[in-house]
Amino acid sequence: MLSADVTRYLSLRRALGYKLIKAERHLQAxxxxxxxxxxxxxxxATVLTWLPTAAKTPNAMAHRLTNLIGFARFLPIPMKPPHCSEMIAPPDSGMISPPVNGGIISGHGAEQKSATMASA
Incomplete structure (x- = not known):
């Protein structure tokens, strides 16, 4: 999967005029x-394990790390969409949840709901 992402990254950067000859070898490796x-x-952790095996001098490690940082910034952040049960706070949590039950905010006690409704 990362190899395909490297190819997309290099194609985009080359379309912008960068040659990236050494960077291609480093990123593919x-x-x-x-x-x-x-x-x-x-x-x-993987990058820090790979760097000493791929480069022997601090300067060479810095070049490879710079290439990897640019590539990592290009990649989308993997995100897991929340489930509905994770979006609504439990009643005992004290957190404010999205409006439910006709606009009454869950997370409040029965007395607070009555007071809120009475003042409205």
Missing amino acids: SARFASERGESHVRA
């Missing part, structure tokens, strides 16, 4: 390393 570990996203 890091994508292979992550794939061998069964990972489908850029992870800091």
Whole structure:
């Protein structure tokens, strides 16, 4: 999966005029390393494990890390949509939930609901 993302990233950057000859080798190598570990996203721990194996000098590590940072910024953030049960706060939590039951805010006690309705 990361290899395909690297290809998309390089295509976009090259369309903007960048050559990225060395960066392509570095990014593909890091994508292979992550794939061998069964990972489908850029992870800091994996990058820090890969860097010393891919470069011997601090300057070379810095170049590879800079390439990876640009690539990681290009990738979308994986997000899991919340389930409805996660969006509504439990009544005992004290948190304010979206309006339910005809606009009454859940999370308030019965007395507060009565007072709220009476003042409206």
